Amino acid sequence: xxxxxxxxxxxxxxxxxxxxxxxxxxxxxxxxxxxxxxxxxxxxxxxxxxxxxxxxxxxxxxxxxxxxxxxxxxxxxxxxxxxxxxxxxxxxxxxxxxxxxxxxxxxxxxxxxxxxxxxxxxxxxxxxxxxxxxxxxxxxxxxxxxxxxxxxxxxxxxxxxxxxxxxxxxxxxxxxxxxxxxxxxxxxxxxxxxxxxxxxxxxxxxxxxxxxxxxxxxxxxxxxxxxxxxxxxxxxxxxxxxxxxxxxxxxxxxxxxxxxxxxxxxxxxxxxxxxxxxxxxxxxxxxxxxxxxxxxxxxxxxxxxxxxxxxx
Numbered sequence: 001x002x003x004x005x006x007x008x009x010x011x012x013x014x015x016x017x018x019x020x021x022x023x024x025x026x027x028x029x030x031x032x033x034x035x036x037x038x039x040x041x042x043x044x045x046x047x048x049x050x051x052x053x054x055x056x057x058x059x060x061x062x063x064x065x066x067x068x069x070x071x072x073x074x075x076x077x078x079x080x081x082x083x084x085x086x087x088x089x090x091x092x093x094x095x096x097x098x099x100x101x102x103x104x105x106x107x108x109x110x111x112x113x114x115x116x117x118x119x120x121x122x123x124x125x126x127x128x129x130x131x132x133x134x135x136x137x138x139x140x141x142x143x144x145x146x147x148x149x150x151x152x153x154x155x156x157x158x159x160x161x162x163x164x165x166x167x168x169x170x171x172x173x174x175x176x177x178x179x180x181x182x183x184x185x186x187x188x189x190x191x192x193x194x195x196x197x198x199x200x201x202x203x204x205x206x207x208x209x210x211x212x213x214x215x216x217x218x219x220x221x222x223x224x225x226x227x228x229x230x231x232x233x234x235x236x237x238x239x240x241x242x243x244x245x246x247x248x249x250x251x252x253x254x255x256x257x258x259x260x261x262x263x264x265x266x267x268x269x270x271x272x273x274x275x276x277x278x279x280x281x282x283x284x285x286x287x288x289x290x291x292x293x294x295x296x297x298x299x300x301x302x303x304x305x306x307x308x309x310x311x312x
Contacts, residue, residue, distance in 0.1 A: 026114030027052070029213070032123040033130055033301060034220035035294035037231040041074060043220055044123040048082040054113045056106060057086030058124030058133075061263060064092045066253075069238050069246045070265040083118075085109045092260040093253060096143075096184060099132040106133050110213075122215075127300040134306065136212045147194050151187045163190060171199035184259055211306070219307035221298075228291060235265070235287045239279055244269045264289035 030047065034040045044055050057063055061071040068075075068088050078084065086105060090097055106122060106129075113120040124130070155163055164180045167189055178185045193199055222230065247269035251261055261267065268282040268289075277285070301307065 027117070027119040029110055029114075029120040029122060029215040031058070031130060031133075031215050031217045032121065032220060033058075033127065033218070033307060034125060035222075035227065035297040035301070036072070036125050036290060037227055037234055037294060038125075038220045038222050039230075040123050040125065040220045041072070041078070043218075044121050045074075045078055045082060048119075048121050051119055052117070053119040053121040054083040054085065054116075056109045056113070056120055056122045057084070058102070058106070058122040058126060058129055060097060060102075060124075060126040060129065062087050062124065063090045063097050064088065064260065065090060066246065066250050067092070067260065067263070067266070069241050069243050070263065070269070072234060072238070083113075085113075092250075092258070096259070098188065099129050102126075102129045103133055103136075125297050127297065127304070130217075131304070134211050134213050134215075134217070143188075144191060144195055147191045148187060151190055155183065155187070160186065163187065166190060171202075174199075217307045219301055219304075219309035221309055227294060231290045231294060232283075232287050235290055236283050238265060238286070239269070239272075239283055244272050248273050264293065 030053070032040050032044050032047075044053075047053055048055055055074070059071070061067060062073045063086055064071070065088050067073070073087050074084050079087075086109065095101075110120040110122075122130070122133075151163065160183055161180065163186050167174050167178065167186055170193060171189075174189065178189060180186075189199075243265055247261075247266045250266060251270060254260060261270065265286045268277065268286045271277040272279060272282045
């Protein structure tokens with residue numbers, strides 16, 4: 001029988017995890033990845049209940065405080081059943097989470113969960129975070145506030161396109177993974193270059209080599225039609241739960257142009273609050289953004305060769 005990294009079907013996961021319980025601690029981590037709306041969280045909860053698991057956030061949006069509805073974070077019921085770590089814990093006003101911070105967080109949580117004799121179950125759709133955790137991320141410098149401030153001033157004076165063109169001159173390959181509208185990644189890439197002289201494509205070479213985290217890697221997938229139906233239902237439920245009110249509360253304590261206010265769902269909810277969209281229009285727009293995001297995630301994960309995957 002092939003090991004998990006060699007592509008066993010999804011149906012083998014529970015029995016193999018059960019067999020692992022016969023081995024001494026620490027229990028090997030389980031990583032559950034997949035597109036938004038694919039059922040990762042429900043599967044993580046099921047396996048955590050059955051196999052002494054604790055759930056660790058691996059989703060770039062679900063870390064943030066005050067963004068639980070719009071990011072479909074685990075609710076009070078799920079958290080009462082199983083210990084959850086990292087969800088809705090970071091104030092977006094003060095910190096912009098990144099892969100380097102995630103690695104530090106995840107390693108610490110994995111060690112603590114294993115020390116309690118439980119199984120760490122990481123769940124999320126942020127492929128960059130999970131790849132960085134598996135292979136390491138090289139020497140990623142911490143953010144330099146002075147350099148960031150300089151770049152923010154340049155952006156304000158000359159525009160984001162000016163910064164993007166700088167990045168493309170340094171590293172033309174950047175266009176493949178950094179959009180011209182992604183202010184955070186553009187500034188972060190230029191910041192790191194000014195700190196250590198390393199362009200983004202060079203940094204990604206650190207993903208090559210043997211894995212640094214030994215774990216079971218599971219990719220949760222759904223058929224396209226089923227996924228789109230679930231995404232629409234999820235978005236409609238978000239607005240019914242109070243996404244508009246959550247977005248207004250977020251806006252009340254963040255700067256006007258803060259990145260969090262442009263996250264899918266929040267931007268549309270604020271347009272409803274301001275009278276520019278009705279509820280149905282906002283749901284449709286948010287659904288389209290979720291569908292596009294899920295497609296990008298699927299493209300990313302389909303290129304990975306270390307996940308076990310299945311349709312259900």
